[in-house]
Amino acid sequence: MLPDFANPADWLPWAFASLMGLSILIYVVLDGFDLGVGILFPLAEPAEQDRMIGSIGPFWDANETWLVLAVGLLLVAFPQAHGMILTALYLPVFVMLVGLILRGVAFEFRAKARDHHKRLWNRLFFTGSLMTALAQGFMLGLYIMGLEQTLATYAFATLTAVFLAVGYSFIGSAWLIHKTEGALQWKAVRWGRESLWGVILGIGAVSLATPLVSTRIFDKWLTVPEIFYLAPLPILSGLLILWLWKMLREMPFPEDRRSWLPFAAATALFALAYLGMAYSFYPYVVPDQLTIYEAAAAPESLFIILVGACFVVPVILGYSVLAYTIFRGKATELRYD
Amino acid sequence: METLDTLLLSRIQFAANISFHILFPTITIALGWVLFFFRVRFAQTGDEKWMAAYRFWVKVFALSFAMGVVSGITMSFQFGTNWPGFMETVGNIAGPLLAYEVLTAFFLEAVFIGIMLFGFSRVPGWLHMLATFLVAFGTTMSAFWIIVLNSWMHTPQGFEMIDGEAFATDWWAIIFNPSMPYRFAHMMLASFLTVGFLVAGVSAFRWLLGDRSREVRAMLKTGVSIGALLIPVQIFMGDLHGLNTKEYQPAKVAAMEGLWETQEGAPLVLFGIPDEEARTNHMAVEIPGLASFILTHEWDGELQGLNDFVAEDGTVLHPPVAPVFWSFRVMVGTGVAMLLLSWASVWFMWRRRALHEGRIAGHWFAVEGLPKPILWALVPMAFSGWVATLAGWYTTEIGRQPWLVQGVMTTEMAVADVPAPMVLGTLVTYLAIYAALLVAYIGVIAYLARKAARGDDGRAIDMDHSGKAGVVALSPAE
Numbered sequence: 001m002l003p004d005f006a007n008p009a010d011w012l013p014w015a016f017a018s019l020m021g022l023s024i025l026i027y028v029v030l031d032g033f034d035l036g037v038g039i040l041f042p043l044a045e046p047a048e049q050d051r052m053i054g055s056i057g058p059f060w061d062a063n064e065t066w067l068v069l070a071v072g073l074l075l076v077a078f079p080q081a082h083g084m085i086l087t088a089l090y091l092p093v094f095v096m097l098v099g100l101i102l103r104g105v106a107f108e109f110r111a112k113a114r115d116h117h118k119r120l121w122n123r124l125f126f127t128g129s130l131m132t133a134l135a136q137g138f139m140l141g142l143y144i145m146g147l148e149q150t151l152a153t154y155a156f157a158t159l160t161a162v163f164l165a166v167g168y169s170f171i172g173s174a175w176l177i178h179k180t181e182g183a184l185q186w187k188a189v190r191w192g193r194e195s196l197w198g199v200i201l202g203i204g205a206v207s208l209a210t211p212l213v214s215t216r217i218f219d220k221w222l223t224v225p226e227i228f229y230l231a232p233l234p235i236l237s238g239l240l241i242l243w244l245w246k247m248l249r250e251m252p253f254p255e256d257r258r259s260w261l262p263f264a265a266a267t268a269l270f271a272l273a274y275l276g277m278a279y280s281f282y283p284y285v286v287p288d289q290l291t292i293y294e295a296a297a298a299p300e301s302l303f304i305i306l307v308g309a310c311f312v313v314p315v316i317l318g319y320s321v322l323a324y325t326i327f328r329g330k331a332t333e334l335r336y337d
Numbered sequence: 338m339e340t341l342d343t344l345l346l347s348r349i350q351f352a353a354n355i356s357f358h359i360l361f362p363t364i365t366i367a368l369g370w371v372l373f374f375f376r377v378r379f380a381q382t383g384d385e386k387w388m389a390a391y392r393f394w395v396k397v398f399a400l401s402f403a404m405g406v407v408s409g410i411t412m413s414f415q416f417g418t419n420w421p422g423f424m425e426t427v428g429n430i431a432g433p434l435l436a437y438e439v440l441t442a443f444f445l446e447a448v449f450i451g452i453m454l455f456g457f458s459r460v461p462g463w464l465h466m467l468a469t470f471l472v473a474f475g476t477t478m479s480a481f482w483i484i485v486l487n488s489w490m491h492t493p494q495g496f497e498m499i500d501g502e503a504f505a506t507d508w509w510a511i512i513f514n515p516s517m518p519y520r521f522a523h524m525m526l527a528s529f530l531t532v533g534f535l536v537a538g539v540s541a542f543r544w545l546l547g548d549r550s551r552e553v554r555a556m557l558k559t560g561v562s563i564g565a566l567l568i569p570v571q572i573f574m575g576d577l578h579g580l581n582t583k584e585y586q587p588a589k590v591a592a593m594e595g596l597w598e599t600q601e602g603a604p605l606v607l608f609g610i611p612d613e614e615a616r617t618n619h620m621a622v623e624i625p626g627l628a629s630f631i632l633t634h635e636w637d638g639e640l641q642g643l644n645d646f647v648a649e650d651g652t653v654l655h656p657p658v659a660p661v662f663w664s665f666r667v668m669v670g671t672g673v674a675m676l677l678l679s680w681a682s683v684w685f686m687w688r689r690r691a692l693h694e695g696r697i698a699g700h701w702f703a704v705e706g707l708p709k710p711i712l713w714a715l716v717p718m719a720f721s722g723w724v725a726t727l728a729g730w731y732t733t734e735i736g737r738q739p740w741l742v743q744g745v746m747t748t749e750m751a752v753a754d755v756p757a758p759m760v761l762g763t764l765v766t767y768l769a770i771y772a773a774l775l776v777a778y779i780g781v782i783a784y785l786a787r788k789a790a791r792g793d794d795g796r797a798i799d800m801d802h803s804g805k806a807g808v809v810a811l812s813p814a815e
Contacts, residue, residue: 075413091759094418326459
């Protein structure tokens with residue numbers, strides 16, 4: 001899997017694919033939880049809704065920026081793939097963008113509009129979050145199906161759309177368990193228990209479908225000795241799911257101990273599933289059509305970006321940690337002061 | 338015909354998106370610095386009027402920022418969905434510039450805006466001030482990188498073409514391409530003028546509603562001063578930018594001036610209806626020699642006309658004339674209105690400074706001095722910056738057509754082969770959403786102004802000099 005580090009045309013595309021993969025993973029976890037909170041929104045009482053908003057308010061802007069970085073890296077490092085993928089996904093991308101627009105502005109408008117408009121913005125916040133999650137799940141499904149557009153691939157994409165939306169609700173619940181207390185926390189634990197199935201079915205469906213769609217991926221996983229090296233991935237995922245299931249039946253723990261555990265476990269689970277997918281598709285950026293090496297931009301241009309990224313990405317991570325530290329602890333209603 | 342429809346619809350769609358998008362960065366770029374100014378003044382003087390101004394405008398900033406973010410995400414995807422040819426041809430140049438925008442600007446803004454908006458009572462005063470500074474700095478960096486790319490599309494250099502693909506040879510030349518310094522300065526000034534008039538207009542609105550608070554005075558003076566000080570600088574900068582355009586994109590200047598024939602002592606066309614079929618202006622009102630004087634600084638200087646940009650076989654190589662001609666006049670006209678109004682406001686405030694209630698030494702301007710008609714004129718002019726900025730961008734962007742990257746690739750080469758009905762369908766939806774959001778945005782600003790004018794936005798709060806809030810009377814989740 002490792003490239004030839006003596007040859008820039010070889011390791012630069014690899015480095016950028018890794019960087020892009022990392023941003024997508026960070027995006028899925030971070031925006032995953034705030035989209036999930038948006039999907040769970042209508043299930044809560046109005047006062048609780050304000051606290052739910054408070055739990056994601058200082059973070060959502062930065063969370064979405066990881067999507068901009070990911071699509072930006074696709075755009076700048078693999079321009080041909082960017083065109084192919086996004087043209088093929090024209091309509092789901094459009095739905096996602098409308099969703100992102102609606103929820104992003106609803107955030108600000110609901111806090112500032114007069115009271116009788118607040119209900120409308122609340123509804124749009126939920127609708128936008130759900131649209132975004134469904135569209136992303138749909139794109140995931142189509143991507144796994146090699147961007148082919150038939151009735152069967154649409155059916156599969158519809159399934160992954162639902163699973164991803166439920167999966168986001170799950171990680172959203174896990175976030176709320178950590179950030180809330182009292183009745184809302186109890187609710188969040190229940191939501192977590194009730195949405196765990198989405199994660200299980202989602203990971204299951206993707207794991208079953210990928211090797212069946214492509215013989216290349218089938219061979220990558222189900223041959224000796226690869227199957228032994230790779231066995232820890234599904235085993236660890238299974239253990240994590242069992243652990244989460246057990247934990248969510250007992251939470252919240254006395255004195256709110258270890259309230260961060262479900263979110264950490266959910267993050268680990270998402271990361272494992274994502275690693276599996278990355279292994280399946282590597283070295284392709286457009287499944288079975290275009291490799292990262294064929295799609296890569298000129299090495300000189302990639303190098304210029306990489307130099308900047310090496311300086312800036314650690315700084316970004318640093319001040320992101322700072323922001324999460326400043327706004328740690330249980331969420332309250334947001335105040336602009 | 339199919340591809341032509343898709344091309345036109347894709348262009349309208351991108352134009353609609355980018356027009357909607359630019360409205361909000363235009364506000365946030367300069368408003369970030371104005372907020373930093375309010376924040377620093379508060380730290381220096383401890384006068385809570387500055388913090389009250391900060392609290393009011395930080396809400397407008399948050400709203401504008403969210404609108405800018407979501408409409409910006411839309412555009413980063415549209416490069417791929419509608420214009421794949423752009424990145425395939427010049428991706429090696431555009432890519433790093435866009436990547437630097439995301440890396441150096443987007444994250445900075447997005448992370449620190451959380452602290453700026455919600456961190457006032459959670460972090461020390463200096464960190465809150467630093468967060469405000471970093472957000473303002475981030476918006477400016479973002480403007481810098483995107484203007485670099487846009488300017489390179491107008492005046493490309495520092496690259497070579499190999500097999501129809503651009504490769505960078507000199508990054509310094511790419512970044513500091515000939516039109517970049519002018520365009521960046523012109524845009525920064527446009528942003529400050531937009532915010533100056535927005536602040537002045539909204540404050541005038543509050544004043545007319547009977548708000549006589551100290552912060553409304555401070556805000557009105559700040560807004561009017563920004564306008565009055567910067568509009569002459571902007572006119573001068575616009576002139577320099579025009580001279581630069583004349584050198585590198587003479588066809589655009591010819592379209593702006595409505596000049597068909599190459600001539601010495603070219604007239605300035607004040608009014609006219611350009612007719613591309615007849616290749617003349619109808620009902621033209623002209624001032625002889627003035628266009629030559631403005632653009633060459635000599636009364637009988639030679640200016641190139643549009644007819645020079647038609648190939649032997651009749652292919653038109655200049656931009657569509659009427660839109661460029663008109664949007665240029667709208668921009669200049671708005672600029673003149675800004676000049677008259679801001680200077681008149683300053684003059685009245687200075688001339689009648691004695692009207693200041695309980696006048697104390699050091700007060701050179703009195704808001705009481707502003708006559709009603711001036712105040713009423715300031716209210717609609719709150720959005721004059723938007724009109725001028727959009728008109729200016731239409732002038733320069735339509736003026737680059739038929740090129741996407743001047744002399745390198747045409748717009749037609751970049752468009753995606755997406756079915757026209759699909760582009761039309763998404764276009765109509767975008768337009769509906771944007772119209773609704775624009776109404777909501779202006780409505781909410783008016784609502785916030787009314788609420789503040791009534792004094793029930795929790796202004797009367799005590800704060801000590803370190804910036805730590807005392808008892809806060811904000812309503813939940815505001």
